[in-house]
Amino acid sequence: MPMTPTARLMDGTRLARQILDHSAATARAVTQQTGEAPCLATVLVGDDPASATYVRMKRARCEKAGIASRHLSLPAATTTAELVEAITALSEDPGVHGILLQHPVGAHIDERAAFEAIAPHKDVDGVTMRSFAAMSFGLPGFVSCTPAGIMRLLDHYDVDLAGRHAVVVGRSAILGKPAGMLLLARDATVTYCHSRTRDLKSIVREADVLVAAVGRPRFIRGEDIKTGAVVIDAGYNPGNLGDVDFDAAATRAGLITPVPGGVGPMTIAMLLSQTAEAAALQSGLAPADRLPASSG
Template sequence: MTAQPTTENRTAQLMDGSAVARRIVERTAARSAALVESAGVTPCLATVLVGEDPASVTYVKMKRNRCAKAGILSRHVPLPATTTTEELVATLTELSADPTVHGILLQHPVGPHIDERAAFEAIAPEKDVDGVTMRSFAAMGFALPGFASCTPGGIMRLLDAYDVDPTGKRAVVVGRSAILGKPVGMMLLARDATVTYCHSRTRELSSLVREADILVAAVGRPEFIRGADIKPGAVVIDAGYNEGNVGDVEFAAAAERASLITPVPGGVGPMTIAVLLEQTLDAAERLSGTSA
């Protein structure tokens, strides 16, 4: 795809994450079928959910449905909300040792009474297809082989699909979470962008946003980024999802200034799941000794 903005009403071109993700899932399904035929190995993703938070239940169900489309088995492990850190760690350790499981996804958040970092670190690095362990984070930071955090990985794939080359561009990341803001900035830096990290407490945020050739909004606040602050011609990646299908960027106003912009929903979200499935297949190939 070529990153050319439309001229009608000076509205930005939408970055169709759903379409790009669909192609990734189709290729993953073809590779999965080939793995089954050549090695008799069916890729398997284990999803672990603590409690019954409605949003988390919906996300896990969506991921399991996508697994079926990609030819990947889905093993769901529901745990009660009263699960302790020790119990969760034991479950993840058991799944890590199970040779029939190739990828592990711990749906987060897991509840304030659980040490989430301890839980993440119980996932074997070779099965960390969601890119949440410290080892995966280090691999992203050093641009070494490993599993990317899925949302940042999906963002980079989306930029590539629309021929957006980060080289030499000023990238501004608004957000600093360990599985989104920080790693996407590292990935952009590895692609020769000049990266500025910002967050909800950054002073004079608007002036920094105005300098962004590539803006990644991942702060978790509805319409936190004003459309009037978008640099004309900028590429806007809205990784936020808030109640009412609202992102972190003031979409309508931003679309009048950007060249490319992701919709919410239908932009970053589908890419996150597609990368998760692709990385599960990558893990299955490596663990079965069939990867190139």
């Protein structure tokens, strides 16, 4: 007989709606006071259907929030130098307040070089090394959107992180690594793991807070979840599957994010929130000390 879920769901869709409402208010204020709406530039290389869908969805959300969008679609054969040149031009354009490079960009392109062409004060997706450094040192700047969304969810559900053992399964530069640094800044004791970690199950079983970001469907088994743990599933795999075996994990966890409807909506909400904030900062409508530390 299947066990009854006991975990409380962390509703990212509802919280994201609140964040988007606040972003829309900020965008209206910028537009009213400057005569120019905040603008997010999206850059897409190639014609990957999933990436194109994500970009269209983000542009539609921008429109609803009163944020203008400018889209640059480049052919799959675009070189690293050509992509860097295009992003540099957007970085220097005063009409653009935020830049999003949709990834992946193709194996032949140096993705890190492309990311680093984004001016830090327009890095609303939090992908540059300067943004990561500012975040790690607790300095002003923009945070990687998915980790930022995770922290907002934890705050919304009053999760006290001080002294808790947080386990992050995943080590990507824009998800796993920054998530761990943000948790560390909240006084959690953080363990980084990944798909090659030895005896991963035993480490997961010790987690008071688990962030699954490894990119493998149902990689974390429900029976390995500590009773009462907070489970953040940042994975999204074909078939609407997360990185955690949700049904089994929900019988043990205290709080858990669903897939979809958990972390995903928060990522887009934070992207638009940071775009609206970037426009306010660049327009002089927000305190200068909120500017990314490396932008001046």
